[in-house]
Amino acid sequence: MTEIPGTIAGATIEGPAGPARGYWSNVLRRLRRDRVAVVCIVILALILLAAIFAPLVAPGDPFRTSMLRRLRPIGTPGFPLGTDELGRDMLTRLVFGGRLSLFTGIVPVINAFVIGTFLGVFAGFSGGRTNMAIMRTIDVFYAFPSVLLAIAISGALGAGIFNSIVSLTIVFVPPIARVAESVTTQVRNLDFVDAARASGAGAFTIIRVHILGNVLGPVFVYATGLVSVSMILASGLSFLGLGTKPPEAEWGLMLNTLRTAIYAQPVVAALPGAMIFTVSICFNLFSDGLRSAMDVKL
Amino acid sequence: MLQYFLKRVLYAIPIALGVSLVCFALVHVAPGDPLASVLPPDASLEMQQLMRTIYGFDRPLPVQFALWLWRAFVGDLGVSIATGRPVAGEVWHAFGNTFMLAALAAAFGFLVGGLLGLLAGYYRGGWIDRTASTLSIAGISVPHYWLGMVMAIVFSVQLNWLPATGAGPGGSAAWSWDWEHVRFLILPALTMSAIPLGIVARSMRALVGDILSQEFVEALRAKGLSERGIFAHILKNAAPTALAVMGLQLGYLLGGSILIETVFAWPGTGFLLGNAILQRDLPLLQGTILVLAMFFVILNLLVDVAQTWLDPRIKRA
Numbered sequence: 001m002t003e004i005p006g007t008i009a010g011a012t013i014e015g016p017a018g019p020a021r022g023y024w025s026n027v028l029r030r031l032r033r034d035r036v037a038v039v040c041i042v043i044l045a046l047i048l049l050a051a052i053f054a055p056l057v058a059p060g061d062p063f064r065t066s067m068l069r070r071l072r073p074i075g076t077p078g079f080p081l082g083t084d085e086l087g088r089d090m091l092t093r094l095v096f097g098g099r100l101s102l103f104t105g106i107v108p109v110i111n112a113f114v115i116g117t118f119l120g121v122f123a124g125f126s127g128g129r130t131n132m133a134i135m136r137t138i139d140v141f142y143a144f145p146s147v148l149l150a151i152a153i154s155g156a157l158g159a160g161i162f163n164s165i166v167s168l169t170i171v172f173v174p175p176i177a178r179v180a181e182s183v184t185t186q187v188r189n190l191d192f193v194d195a196a197r198a199s200g201a202g203a204f205t206i207i208r209v210h211i212l213g214n215v216l217g218p219v220f221v222y223a224t225g226l227v228s229v230s231m232i233l234a235s236g237l238s239f240l241g242l243g244t245k246p247p248e249a250e251w252g253l254m255l256n257t258l259r260t261a262i263y264a265q266p267v268v269a270a271l272p273g274a275m276i277f278t279v280s281i282c283f284n285l286f287s288d289g290l291r292s293a294m295d296v297k298l
Numbered sequence: 299m300l301q302y303f304l305k306r307v308l309y310a311i312p313i314a315l316g317v318s319l320v321c322f323a324l325v326h327v328a329p330g331d332p333l334a335s336v337l338p339p340d341a342s343l344e345m346q347q348l349m350r351t352i353y354g355f356d357r358p359l360p361v362q363f364a365l366w367l368w369r370a371f372v373g374d375l376g377v378s379i380a381t382g383r384p385v386a387g388e389v390w391h392a393f394g395n396t397f398m399l400a401a402l403a404a405a406f407g408f409l410v411g412g413l414l415g416l417l418a419g420y421y422r423g424g425w426i427d428r429t430a431s432t433l434s435i436a437g438i439s440v441p442h443y444w445l446g447m448v449m450a451i452v453f454s455v456q457l458n459w460l461p462a463t464g465a466g467p468g469g470s471a472a473w474s475w476d477w478e479h480v481r482f483l484i485l486p487a488l489t490m491s492a493i494p495l496g497i498v499a500r501s502m503r504a505l506v507g508d509i510l511s512q513e514f515v516e517a518l519r520a521k522g523l524s525e526r527g528i529f530a531h532i533l534k535n536a537a538p539t540a541l542a543v544m545g546l547q548l549g550y551l552l553g554g555s556i557l558i559e560t561v562f563a564w565p566g567t568g569f570l571l572g573n574a575i576l577q578r579d580l581p582l583l584q585g586t587i588l589v590l591a592m593f594f595v596i597l598n599l600l601v602d603v604a605q606t607w608l609d610p611r612i613k614r615a
Contacts, residue, residue: 136312136316137316139313139316140313140316140317140319140320141320143313143316143317143591143594143595143598144317144320144553144591144594145549145550145552145553145554145590145591145594146550146554147550147553147554147556147557148553148554148556148587148590148591148594151556151571151575151587152320152321152324152583152587153324153327155324155571155574155575155583156324156325156327156328156580156583157327157328157329158328158329158578228438228439232439232441232442235441236441236443236557239443239557239560240556240557240560240572240575241575241576242575252441255443255444255447259447259561262447262450262451262455263455266451266455266456269447269451270444270447270448270451272444273441273443273444273445273447273448274444276441276444277439277440277441277444280439280440280441281435281436281439281440283439284435284438284439285435288435
């Protein structure tokens with residue numbers, strides 16, 4: 001039988017016993033030993049903090065244009081990362097760009113985490129026809145390649161941050177619901193659920209204590225892995241003109257408007273993409289670390 | 299086997315219907331009158347009335363869906379607003395170009411990714427393993443539209459080796475398999491292969507690790523089989539799952555080509571979609587997405603059947 005992580009995995013005792021540790025403090029300990037994961041968390045935290053406190057951190061105004069100093073190279077005095085095609089300071093815009101890019105990348109995954117877990121647990125716990133109805137509907141959305149579904153919905157709804165978040169949420173609900181449903185179905189038939197039911201626990205209590213306790217862990221790990229895809233897709237939608245609108249600073253949009261500058265200032269033009277890549281790879285490595293620290297098999 | 303095949307096809311039919319329902323709904327979730335999507339904004343009132351009747355927008359939605367589905371089934375996907383040409387023809391033409399690109403990207407990505415993954419799983423912990431792991435994590439994390447830009451910067455702008463945009467002299471209509479044209483295919487195909495390369499390498503590595511930890515490998519070694527013979531056994535055991543991963547990846551390449559085709563101005567379905575979005579050409583958007591999604595459903599079906607045919611143990615109830 002495969003071990004289901006979460007509360008029943010409990011404390012795994014390693015070596016001669018000190019005081020017994022809880023599951024979560026074990027996870028944290030293992031995560032802290034994982035050097036790659038720690039470095040990734042530090043980088044992500046720095047980028048996130050810089051984005052949150054952008055007005056304090058950034059040296060200039062992200063919207064101040066100048067026809068005189070367009071497309072300056074990296075290292076120009078006063079503009080350490082150069083300027084964009086409208087003469088705006090790149091460093092400032094990269095710092096401010098993190099706000100929208102991280103927001104439009106992370107929020108859909110949080111939405112999908114809540115909705116998908118609810119749908120999956122509900123379907124898995126109900127079983128029978130309810131399960132069939134929910135899971136077959138989810139299969140339909142699963143039958144689209146994710147990029148195509150995001151573009152289809154965004155393209156139909158039109159450009160805008162809200163629409164981009166809606167479409168990406170719809171893209172990520174099906175995979176999360178599938179994971180939640182499969183774990184719920186496994187847990188539902190275990191003895192301790194029968195025991196809880198026999199001792200008089202209602203459906204709500206069983207779900208809250210026994211099902212969610214086992215489902216949330218794996219689903220959370222799975223969701224952290226989706227953030228990277230979501231960042232790439234959200235910025236990709238902006239890149240296509242479907243997300244953020246100019247003159248807003250957003251990495252995907254900046255990459256798009258700088259596309260014509262690859263002949264004049266190739267390095268400056270590639271910077272926003274390098275930011276997306278950095279965040280995306282850090283989330284992936286962190287998710288990998290979390291997966292092995294929590295000992296989740298998906 | 300035949301029974302399984304029929305069952306699987308029967309299962310795919312409701313999925314295909316659901317997918318087409320989603321595509322049908324696209325035009326109706328779009329803000330504004332669906333009629334606005336087939337008429338220029340300055341159309342006269344009589345014209346609007348006429349089109350409403352022709353397109354059947356005055357009928358109940360289920361009837362509209364049935365009519366639309368029937369027309370799509372017989373190959374009528376409506377007319378593009380921007381060009382006035384039938385959508386089906388445009389999609390068909392563009393699909394050929396995307397298929398060419400995706401097939402080349404898949405061939406390269408699967409070959410390199412598969413080999414890397416095999417070796418990484420076999421020599422676990424060695425330098426090949428570390429290289430493969432780094433490459434695969436980079437491959438799945440990289441925003442491919444940015445990778446495309448970087449490739450264009452390096453190989454077109456700096457080195458001037460390969461062209462950055464387009465499909466060669468004479469546009470997409472004059473395609474032929476000579477160097478003058480093929481060189482336009484190389485950069486987009488290489489860029490596109492990054493994701494499948496990463497994913498295939500990653501899953502191959504895990505797969506080989508799983509197989510190596512099974513007892514039969516120990517037994518083969520114990521009876522004195524050469525390492526090459528063991529490698530053959532690993533390949534044989536990995537094949538069905540590897541096939542499934544690759545089939546799915548090919549589908550993702552075909553459906554997800556929009557960003558790369560936009561970067562390289564490659565005249566495929568993605569480019570068509572990009573134009574449809576820019577010009578809010580909803581019939582074109584709907585038709586292209588329907589064709590791509592249907593192709594993905596059929597590809598999934600074929601992969602499942604092929605996988606079961608290779609490894610009958612998978613056959614599910």
